[in-house]
Amino acid sequence: MSSENLTFTIQGDSEGYITFECPFCGSEFKLQADDFQNEDEPFDEIFCPYCGLAKNKNEFLSSDVIEKAQALAYNYMVEEINKTFNKMKRSFNSSKSIIKMEFKPLKKVTTKELKDKDTTEVEFTCDCCERRVKVLYCVGKSKIFCPYCGVDL
Amino acid sequence: MNRVELRKLSLEFRRISSNFLNSVDDNADVNLSRFLKFINENELIKSFIEQKISGVEYDFKECFGFGVNGWASFNPPEDESCHIKALYDYLMFIHNDNNVNVERQAMRYCWSNRKINVIIQNFIDMAFKPLIDFINDQLSMEMIVLDEEDKTNGSNTFIQNIETVNGSANQQINGTINTYNTFENVEGILNTIDKLFMSLSEIKSICSDDKDDVKDDLEVVQEQLKLQSPKKKRLSKALEGIKRFVKEFSMELGVSLATTAINVTDWNFLIQQVEQFIEKL
Numbered sequence: 001m002s003s004e005n006l007t008f009t010i011q012g013d014s015e016g017y018i019t020f021e022c023p024f025c026g027s028e029f030k031l032q033a034d035d036f037q038n039e040d041e042p043f044d045e046i047f048c049p050y051c052g053l054a055k056n057k058n059e060f061l062s063s064d065v066i067e068k069a070q071a072l073a074y075n076y077m078v079e080e081i082n083k084t085f086n087k088m089k090r091s092f093n094s095s096k097s098i099i100k101m102e103f104k105p106l107k108k109v110t111t112k113e114l115k116d117k118d119t120t121e122v123e124f125t126c127d128c129c130e131r132r133v134k135v136l137y138c139v140g141k142s143k144i145f146c147p148y149c150g151v152d153l
Numbered sequence: 154m155n156r157v158e159l160r161k162l163s164l165e166f167r168r169i170s171s172n173f174l175n176s177v178d179d180n181a182d183v184n185l186s187r188f189l190k191f192i193n194e195n196e197l198i199k200s201f202i203e204q205k206i207s208g209v210e211y212d213f214k215e216c217f218g219f220g221v222n223g224w225a226s227f228n229p230p231e232d233e234s235c236h237i238k239a240l241y242d243y244l245m246f247i248h249n250d251n252n253v254n255v256e257r258q259a260m261r262y263c264w265s266n267r268k269i270n271v272i273i274q275n276f277i278d279m280a281f282k283p284l285i286d287f288i289n290d291q292l293s294m295e296m297i298v299l300d301e302e303d304k305t306n307g308s309n310t311f312i313q314n315i316e317t318v319n320g321s322a323n324q325q326i327n328g329t330i331n332t333y334n335t336f337e338n339v340e341g342i343l344n345t346i347d348k349l350f351m352s353l354s355e356i357k358s359i360c361s362d363d364k365d366d367v368k369d370d371l372e373v374v375q376e377q378l379k380l381q382s383p384k385k386k387r388l389s390k391a392l393e394g395i396k397r398f399v400k401e402f403s404m405e406l407g408v409s410l411a412t413t414a415i416n417v418t419d420w421n422f423l424i425q426q427v428e429q430f431i432e433k434l
Contacts, residue, residue, distance in 0.1 A: 024174065024282070047167070052289060054171040123382075130385050143293050150164050152296065 006072045010065065011115040015123070017134050019116050020060040020147075022048035028062070030121055030134035031147060047150040049135045050143070054150060064114055071111045078106045124153050154197060156299050162197065163292045170285045174277055177270040181255035181277070188281075189248050192288065201291040206238040213242035217280070225261040227279060233287075240284040339378050342426045345419060346371050358405045363398065370394035374427055385434045392427050399424065 010033075012018050017030035027050045036057075047054045061069075082105045092101035121134035126146035133147050144153045154162070172180075173188040192198045211230065216239035218226040230236050247253050256269065259276035266272060349371060353364050373391035377383040399406065399420045406417045 052167040053174060054168065055175055125382060150167060152160055152163060
């Protein structure tokens with residue numbers, strides 16, 4: 001079975017931050033797109049800045065991102081099915097054929113552009129790895145963990 | 154326990170808890186044993202649990218209702234202490250009984266998902282996450298207490314940043330006064346870099362590749378100084394490049410004195426200023 005890679009972009013807020021969601025506590029936080037995609041310092045896991053628990057970075061994708069990925073995959077599937085059935089229809093409906101075929105193409109779902117808005121979160125920089133995170137200030141610095149190295153800020 | 158030790162303990166605990174929560178069929182039993190061993194062997198964490206459950210009479214089988222047909226149901230008690238005791242006792246039960254393992258326990262509950270690894274993770278989340286949250290919160294509270302104590306103990310220490318002192322700085326107050334001379338003259342550093350840029354083109358005895366390398370480093374410093382939150386690593390890396398260049402071409406830079414108003418002292422001044430700037434980040 002062949003595999004297909006679908007790519008899409010997410011527009012960060014005015015400072016280039018993207019929203020992520022913790023799979024353990026469900027809270028949202030923002031990470032710098034530059035830090036997250038930095039190929040010089042790769043990482044597999046993220047620590048939630050609120051509860052401090054770690055999981056694979058893909059598990060932290062927000063529900064909007066997952067929804068968009070699913071919609072793109074669905075649209076790709078629809079496109080392929082419609083293409084195949086159109087081809088089949090053409091071969092069935094040739095002048096020599098005694099069987100005729102009709103089919104109603106599947107409709108694609110609409111996908112929205114992902115754009116992060118500026119919110120009330122405050123930027124913190126980790127003393128240990130110098131990477132940045134945006135979290136709600138009311139949490140207090142004693143309760144925030146660095147998403148990359150896990151130490152408390 | 155000081156703050157550094159507490160930070161280390163917090164990180165270690167969260168790492169072990171995360172591994173336990175992310176367990177799959179192959180490693181769930183080992184992760185459970187490691188988690189239990191860690192909380193039992195660490196005095197502080199053990200004391201959190203003991204304080205919470207001391208004097209509490211509660212059978213964990215009331216919380217994790219084991220039916221006669223082999224199925225189990227989850228009925229958490231209203232009282233938090235009873236809940237924590239039930240979770241801890243259940244953990245001990247799974248660990249101590251030879252015939253019990255995580256997978257077998259997980260399969261006793263009804264789940265909407267059929268994948269074994271998802272079932273195990275859902276089971277651990279349901280059964281032991283409240284205990285992890287409780288310990289995590291207690292560790293954070295310890296840190297808050299330590300921070301407050303530090304604030305109280307350090308309230309008689311004053312840090313005074315003075316950029317330029319004309320005459321003597323004198324301030325009378327109870328407590329210790331620490332005075333640091335700071336060089337927040339970012340404008341000054343940027344002006345020096347501009348001058349160095351201009352002087353580089355005048356120096357013919359240094360090959361263009363080496364000049365381009367140091368120009369790149371100077372540009373990085375310039376760029377970082379203009380940012381609201383400069384990156385320490387990038388600045389340090391650029392500074393290393395500048396230092397290397399000055400060390401290697403000190404003779405050529407000295408000779409250039411005749412043609413430009415810039416000399417080695419300006420380069421050393423820049424290095425010193427940037428070093429001080431990095432120290433403050």
